[in-house]
Amino acid sequence: MSYRRWILNDTPLQAMKYEISGMPIGDIIEMVAALLTKITTTNDLQHDALHRNAAHQHAAANHNTDGNSMSPLSSSVLAFHGKNVPAITILSYLSRIHKYCPTTYEVFLSLLVYFDRMTERINSLVVEAEESRRQAQAQSAQTTLSEQQSNRNADTEMPDQQGEENDETGSDLVDEDDEKGSDYKSGEKGAAIPPPSAPATYFVADSFNIHRLIIAGVTCASKFFSDVFYTNSRYAKVGGLPLAELNHLELQFLILNDFRLAVPVEDLEAYATMLVEFYAREVIAQRPPPANKPE
Structure with a gap:
């Protein structure tokens, strides 16, 4: 789900703005956490996170051991x-x-922007890649059928009465392996068709990846938004990751965002408005009313 698209298409929200820069940073963190928890919980239920995670682990294992082709974004x-x-x-x-x-509120708010960008960009590319792959497979199958039909027609129309010299010449130009019907074999067994590449991986924020996304996003955003930031070794220790893994995740985060970390002010304002509206509707409104004190 893209919250940015929802905000920009909602006229009341366009006219309404909440100034959160003066809020305590703890309150902003609580609102961001509530929204991310809602998103990951919903995705866990809708996309069956356990099965998806097993598929991701299997794909990663195949990529590492068998050298199967995998797109860089996957x-x-x-x-x-x-x-x-x-x-x-x-x-x-x-x-x-x-x-x-410690960092500024923009860093935590920008996480929502980056996650939305990643979702829209990657999943749209996956859809395009899958469509291209299906078209290529259909075209390849059609080409194979056409070649088989052409071979059958050529065999049927070849005249039997050829000169002995022509027969010898034709025979000498064909390798022994070719005489075994390689055209038919490749057509029947699909050897002429290159093996399909591994399907691209959709980006979905869930319980298995959200913590790594957060620490990588904070590492990148802190360096972009603030003049004061910390070493990766400190971020790694706080985030509970080895330094080498965080360094790798930082680069992958930049790749998935197409190295675009700048966020227009109007986008930050729109996300701030969305965040306050969400928290008021989904969290505060759901709390039981305070009990009346006895007089």
Whole structure:
């Protein structure tokens, strides 16, 4: 789901703006955590996260051991998927990051922008790639059928009464392997068709990847939005990852965002408005009313 598209197409929200720059950073973190928790929980249910995670792990294992072809973006998406769901909640994770690596509210708000961009960009590319792959397979199958038909017609129309010299010449120009009906063999067994590449991987934020996405996003955004940031070794320690893995995830995060970290002010304002509206509707409104104090 793209929240940016929803906001920009909603006239009341376009006219309404919430100024969150003056809010306590803890409140903003709580709202961001609530929204990310809602998104990941919904995706876990809708996309069957357990089965999807198993498929991702299998694809990654095949890529590493068998050398199967995989698109660079698929490799970048799979880099964020953990084998297990971390025990720490999203709110506790964000709060821990801010406690040991304090930063500005723009960094946490920008995570929502980046995740939306990644979802729209990657999944649209996957749809295009899958469509191209289906068209290529259909074209390849049609070409194979046409070649088989042409070969059959050529065999049928070849005259039997050829000169002995012509027969010898034709025979000498054909390799022994070719005489065994390689055209038919390739057509029947599909040897002429290159093996299909591994299907591209959709980007879906779920419980298996959200923590790695967060720490990689904070690492990138802190360096972009703030003049004060920390070393990757510190971010890695706070995020609970080896330094080498965080360095790798930082690069993959940039790749998935097409190295575009700039966020227009109007987009930040729109996301801030969406965030406040979401929190008021989905969190505060769902809380039970306070009990009346006895007089």
